[in-house]
Amino acid sequence: MFQRKRKVTTMTAPINLTTIIEPTSVITEQIKTIRTNINFAATDHKLRTLMVTSAMLGEGKSTVAANLAVEYAKEGLQVLLVDADLRRPTIHKTFGLSNNQGLSSWLGHQMTDINQAIHSTIDNLFVMTSGPKPPNPAELLGSQMMTDFLTTATSQLDLVIVDAPPVLPVTDSQLLANKVDGTVLVVRQNVAQKAAVRDAVSDLKRSHATILGAVLNDVSDGQHNGYYGYNDGYYSNEEK
Numbered sequence: 001m002f003q004r005k006r007k008v009t010t011m012t013a014p015i016n017l018t019t020i021i022e023p024t025s026v027i028t029e030q031i032k033t034i035r036t037n038i039n040f041a042a043t044d045h046k047l048r049t050l051m052v053t054s055a056m057l058g059e060g061k062s063t064v065a066a067n068l069a070v071e072y073a074k075e076g077l078q079v080l081l082v083d084a085d086l087r088r089p090t091i092h093k094t095f096g097l098s099n100n101q102g103l104s105s106w107l108g109h110q111m112t113d114i115n116q117a118i119h120s121t122i123d124n125l126f127v128m129t130s131g132p133k134p135p136n137p138a139e140l141l142g143s144q145m146m147t148d149f150l151t152t153a154t155s156q157l158d159l160v161i162v163d164a165p166p167v168l169p170v171t172d173s174q175l176l177a178n179k180v181d182g183t184v185l186v187v188r189q190n191v192a193q194k195a196a197v198r199d200a201v202s203d204l205k206r207s208h209a210t211i212l213g214a215v216l217n218d219v220s221d222g223q224h225n226g227y228y229g230y231n232d233g234y235y236s237n238e239e240k
Helices: 026-041 061-074 103-107 137-141 144-156 172-177 194-206
Strands: 049-054 079-083 118-120 125-128 159-163 182-188 211-219 227-231
Touching: 026 061, 026 182, 026 211, 049 061, 049 144, 049 172, 049 194, 061 079, 061 125, 061 159, 061 182, 103 137, 103 144, 137 144, 137 172, 144 159, 172 194, 182 194, 194 211
Parallel strands: 049 159, 049 182, 079 125, 079 159, 182 211
Antiparallel strands: 118 125, 211 227
């Protein structure tokens, strides 16, 4: 399982992978800061599985997850980026990969070799696509087979980053929350509603998620637009 020697897949102009296209940009530096702060937030336990999610659609969780995966890989870690958004997958488009087989195929017992769904991209970074949209995504993600998959992946790789569906529209992320070591919530400025974010945090906590912090996305500091900011403990006081 998880063979290391695979043909490198050519990527097709991934305009949202700023960490590859513009490695010295302000946005890339912010992604590096997020990576560093996540590491600090997880100092009490070894972070082997990280879930990236958001309250609602359109907040940039997949972009943050993919760019984080690239930066961890550049740091020398063996990283697997998993597209667990089985309803609205994007990772295969980002990396220019086929999505004929993927996570849903494996969880649905439709393939015998999991390596058919895992692609080598840049050095140290492997990508698992979502696969065809299944009729029962929540059941697949909440299954024991998903737990076993994460356990096996972390025994062979340094870090698994899970791009999960948004919290409020579906239960998928809540089912995944207690299967991973830490969760980061992406919140897009001028898009996310405060009540929705609070509801998402409450739902994650009820699912026993370890929330490491929040990424405030699409922030302007008056000089640069559209970069990411990280605020560890952003929701430490939910009564505000």
